Each structure stands twice: as C-alpha cells, then as structure tokens.
Amino acid sequence: MGDLYAKLRLTEVWLAAFALAGVVGLVFWATVTRVLGVPNIWVIEVTQILFAWTCLLSASIAYRNATLFSIDLFATWLPLQYRGALRIVQALLVLGMVVWLGIVALDFVELAARRPLPLTGVPFSWVAVTIPVACVMMALTSIETILTTLRGPSVSEGSL
Numbered sequence: 001m002g003d004l005y006a007k008l009r010l011t012e013v014w015l016a017a018f019a020l021a022g023v024v025g026l027v028f029w030a031t032v033t034r035v036l037g038v039p040n041i042w043v044i045e046v047t048q049i050l051f052a053w054t055c056l057l058s059a060s061i062a063y064r065n066a067t068l069f070s071i072d073l074f075a076t077w078l079p080l081q082y083r084g085a086l087r088i089v090q091a092l093l094v095l096g097m098v099v100w101l102g103i104v105a106l107d108f109v110e111l112a113a114r115r116p117l118p119l120t121g122v123p124f125s126w127v128a129v130t131i132p133v134a135c136v137m138m139a140l141t142s143i144e145t146i147l148t149t150l151r152g153p154s155v156s157e158g159s160l
Helices: 002-035 042-064 073-077 080-112 130-151
Strands: none
Touching (some): 002 130
16 A cells, blocks of 8 residues: 555544644634624534544544454454454455445535535535545555455454
C-alpha cells in the first residue's frame, strides 16, 4: 500500500483534527455572539457538518490504531498459532461490512445532494459523504491488517 496510503492516513488525521478544531471554534464563536445578542444561526449547520467529519474520520483512525472497544475473550481462549487466523477473519468481516455500507452510502449521498441545509444552502451531501469516505479508509485498514498478518509472524497474545 505504501506511500500513498501513508499520505492518506496523515491527511485523514489532519482533516479530523481540523474538523474538531472547527467544531470547538465555532461553538465558542456561537456562544460569544449569542452573549453579545447577535447570534449566528448558520454556525449550527457548519458545526454539524464538521462534527460528522470529526466522528467518522476519528472512527476510522480508531479502527486503524486498534483503539475501538473489543471483546477478546474468544481470542484469549485460542492457542497463539490461531490468533492470526482470527485476526484475518475479523478484518475480512469488517472489510465486507464497510464495502457494503460504503456502496449503500453512495446512494444516500446522491439523495442527500438534493436536500440543501435550510440556513446555509449547503447540500446535505457534505454530511452524507463522510460515510463512504470513512468506509474506504476502514477498508484500506482491513486490507492492510490482512496483508500484515499474512506476511508477519504469528500474532502475539496482547495484540488482539
């Protein structure tokens, strides 16, 4: 996957950080303007768009870093030599799920493009497109996990 995937991962982290900073900054701005008596209602919609990007990109980052919650009770019962196979099965299941979800989400993006947000007029597809983007990144992570597990030594006890 190489250099391009590394750049995609870095871009994903920066976009998630930018979106989160935008959410925080806009909520602060909305608070200040409301206290001053001149609320900016459009800030709510832009914050919602940035929040969607923050959540889904962060979910993809958490999946890649193996920091999503998991139950490894079954994995701890398996002998070490089978844990790599379990890791591959898990990655294949996630891969299948995110590919299917990404395909379904593309239809949602098409529908969402027809619906503008009421205050800003920005198409709702700016929110909806976060789903297929996150699915693509998670699919790449699943593929990377499968390839790494197949290439590398057996999975150590603490890595599942």
